[in-house]
Amino acid sequence: MGYRSSVDIYTEWDIVAARQLGRNEAKKTGFGTVDQARITTAISELARNIYLYAGKGKIEIERFSENGLYGITIIASDEGPGIPDIRKVMEDGFSTSGGLGAGMPGVKRLMDEFKVHTESGVGTNITITKWLR
Amino acid sequence: MNKRMTEGINQNIDVIIERWEISMKEEKGKNFFHFMPSHLIEKTSREFAALMTSNIAEIDVVTPEKLNDFTEKVVRFGWSIKFVNKAIDNFSRIVFRLLEEKDVINQSNLRSFVTIFENWISSLRENIIEAYSMEWERTVSLQKIALQELSASLIPVFEKISVMPLVGTIDTERAKLIMENLLEGVVKQRAEVVLLDITGVPVVDTMVAHHIIQAADAVRLVGATCMLVGIRPEIAQTIVTLGINLKDFKTTSTLQRGMQEALRMTNRIIVEAE
Ligand SMILES: Nc1ncnc2c1ncn2[C@@H]1O[C@H](COP(=O)(O)OP(=O)(O)O)[C@@H](O)[C@H]1O
Ligand SMILES: [Mg+2]
Numbered sequence: 001m002g003y004r005s006s007v008d009i010y011t012e013w014d015i016v017a018a019r020q021l022g023r024n025e026a027k028k029t030g031f032g033t034v035d036q037a038r039i040t041t042a043i044s045e046l047a048r049n050i051y052l053y054a055g056k057g058k059i060e061i062e063r064f065s066e067n068g069l070y071g072i073t074i075i076a077s078d079e080g081p082g083i084p085d086i087r088k089v090m091e092d093g094f095s096t097s098g099g100l101g102a103g104m105p106g107v108k109r110l111m112d113e114f115k116v117h118t119e120s121g122v123g124t125n126i127t128i129t130k131w132l133r
Numbered sequence: 134m135n136k137r138m139t140e141g142i143n144q145n146i147d148v149i150i151e152r153w154e155i156s157m158k159e160e161k162g163k164n165f166f167h168f169m170p171s172h173l174i175e176k177t178s179r180e181f182a183a184l185m186t187s188n189i190a191e192i193d194v195v196t197p198e199k200l201n202d203f204t205e206k207v208v209r210f211g212w213s214i215k216f217v218n219k220a221i222d223n224f225s226r227i228v229f230r231l232l233e234e235k236d237v238i239n240q241s242n243l244r245s246f247v248t249i250f251e252n253w254i255s256s257l258r259e260n261i262i263e264a265y266s267m268e269w270e271r272t273v274s275l276q277k278i279a280l281q282e283l284s285a286s287l288i289p290v291f292e293k294i295s296v297m298p299l300v301g302t303i304d305t306e307r308a309k310l311i312m313e314n315l316l317e318g319v320v321k322q323r324a325e326v327v328l329l330d331i332t333g334v335p336v337v338d339t340m341v342a343h344h345i346i347q348a349a350d351a352v353r354l355v356g357a358t359c360m361l362v363g364i365r366p367e368i369a370q371t372i373v374t375l376g377i378n379l380k381d382f383k384t385t386s387t388l389q390r391g392m393q394e395a396l397r398m399t400n401r402i403i404v405e406a407e
Contacts, residue, residue, distance in 0.1 A: 019336055034371075041337070044336050048338070106377075
């Protein structure tokens with residue numbers, strides 16, 4: 001059971017807004033500065049991917065508690081082209097835009113849980129979670 | 134007709150304001166006015182009512198100047214456009230009802246009063262929307278300028294050593310500017326070591342890192358060395374976890390350390406005077 005807030009991603013500045021929201025929510029959950037930076041950076045990566053590859057989409061952030069454990073879940077969703085080869089994308093250094101190609105594998109390492117749902121021509125949905133320890 | 138309307142309003146202005154305030158407070162609970170201290174609510178309400186009615190009094194001769202005057206003042210109240218819209222709606226509705234109660238408006242003249250109200254409100258609304266959008270455009274363009282002024286400049290600190298302090302979010306446009314200023318400055322200042330200080334950058338994601346790496350490479354191409362300084366511990370950890378390779382250039386946690394290193398690289402040291 002959680003409280004969910006969201007930011008629509010249309011412009012580069014919406015990435016900043018999503019990040020800001022993420023940092024605030026992470027703080028409220030009780031994460032320290034290092035985890036705040038990890039969560040904020042992960043949001044930045046996913047929001048920028050939406051902006052760059054899907055054009056528009058949404059970042060949703062939810063704080064939750066489960067059996068006395070607290071955490072934060074972020075859902076990045078878009079109705080863009082989808083990711084044709086998700087295995088390649090999860091390897092370090094793969095980019096179709098001349099970028100570093102470290103975003104997706106990096107986000108997976110920054111967070112505790114990482115789930116991708118993507119379908120060609122339908123869109124991409126990425127759900128990431130970090131637990132408070 | 135307008136004269137009777139104005140009279141009707143003026144005689145009952147206190148009732149109108151009171152009803153209007155109640156209606157506005159009901160809109161969104163008490164939150165609608167919550168950002169205003171109560172004495173200001175009272176004062177602003179009266180001012181708003183006066184503005185609204187002055188506008189009707191001149192309904193036949195509403196000059197653009199009069200309208201602009203009105204909108205300018207309303208915009209200055211600092212209300213949101215949604216609130217202003219509601220305020221105008223409620224005000225006109227309450228006035229209409231009251232004039233009906235006082236039999237100023239009745240079956241026989243209803244039609245012409247509806248027209249008067251429509252003209253009154255629609256011109257107000259159009260002007261309000263225009264005034265607000267102009268205000269927004271102005272704010273946005275001012276902020277763009279303010280941001281550009283914040284943007285990176287390369288500062289020569291010692292002979293052969295320059296510093297570029299980066300503050301704030303780095304977007305694509307700023308990244309371009311950083312690169313330009315960096316290269317231009319290095320050549321002009323004959324810098325041999327450049328310290329790129331990211332203490333003030335809130336988030337270093339792969340895009341920012343990419344821009345920094347490209348900038349460092351470009352600096353190398355014009356014959357100087359780029360150092361990345363001001364890497365906070367949490368940023369250092371995040372960069373490592375992302376798997377970004379910064380091994381190709383020097384990094385330090387603080388500007389101070391970077392400066393010592395830069396002096397060493399240019400064969401100089403700082404000594405205390407006797
Ligand atoms: N939301 C998305 N929709 C479509 N393609 C995507 C999306 N996110 C990532 N990709 C693809 O995955 C590749 C790798 O992404 P990432 O690891 O963030 O590296 P980079 O953004 O530097 O290319 C991108 O180049 C792009 O082709
Ligand atoms: Mg990316």
